Amino acid sequence: MLVIGIESSCDETAAAVVRDKKEILSSVIASQIDTHKAFGGVVPEVASRIHVENISGVIQQAIDEAGISMEDVDAVAVTAGPGLVGCLHVGVQGAKTLAAVWNKPLIPVHHLAGHIYANELVTDLQFPLVALVVSGGNSELVYMKDENSFEILGQTQDDAIGEAYDKVARVMGLGYPGGPVIDKLAQQGKAVYDLPEPKTQGRYDFSFSGLKSGVLQFIKRCERKGQTFTQEDLAASFQKAALDEVFDRVKLVLEDHPEVKQFVVGGGVSANSGLRARVDELRQEYPDKTFTVPPMRCCTDNAAMIAVAGEIAAEQGRVADARLTADPGWEIC
16 A cells, blocks of 8 residues: 655654555655744744645655655545644645545544554554653653554653753753754763652653753752853753653553553654663563664654554545544544
8 A cells, every 4th residue: 555644743844655554665854943943942833834835845755756656646644633733734735635636535644643653664563552652742651452542541741751851951051952952962971960850640640840940940059059060961860860750650551561562652752862772671671572663764753654654544444535624632542
């Protein structure tokens, strides 16, 4: 099956062509990072306008690079939510137009499902599984008894982990986006500074807001006392605390659900070197389970993952019609 995927939920305009959930024939991403750096974060109005400028060219480039024509395509998949409503609408309208003109099935895809199914590009998923979705807007632990079942076991009570990285980078004067910069600094430092341990109510829930505030208070305290600190060590201390918060919950889930066969990670933060190292540690600790992270090029928002998720949805008959619209608050379960 040949599926073209379209993604525009935030600040990347993307299109990709994927064959049989495994072979990426093309993957085109027009990033807006340089534009939003000046604002210290994504400005929805600006992002949606740039999507309008980019969408047609990105789709055409994906088709051309794949060496196919629209006659060859079996379905058009698109992120219908969640995300920024204006941005989502651009992708949805583009996909609806493409499907209507070429008489192809239109497949709505949940953005988080796309991040989870990006792991299909590495290996066949084994159920039941647990997925950790970590990005700028999401932090969830999702239990899947099969490929069409999503149960949120835990989620952030405040900031998403990627959002916390960006906010900490801002108070440290590191610019936007903060995740890659903090990760690089953390590799050069040591976790020597004490930061507050987040408090949560749910057994599997996360919290990162207090950790972010702890970094800010640490910096202000140093300024008041005339003390110095190293950016590398503070980055390492924050990253360790944030990942401890995540993987303490992951271990609880794996202990409470021994039937789980596979653990997968999805979302932009899955590109983090510290997180990937923690997954490697879990491989050694739980040799009876499979641990998978998506390829680096499919960690951040992309359309290849939407095409993969779209094929799975198409196989289950989840096809939309011309009434499809963007749903910025679409719940995965």
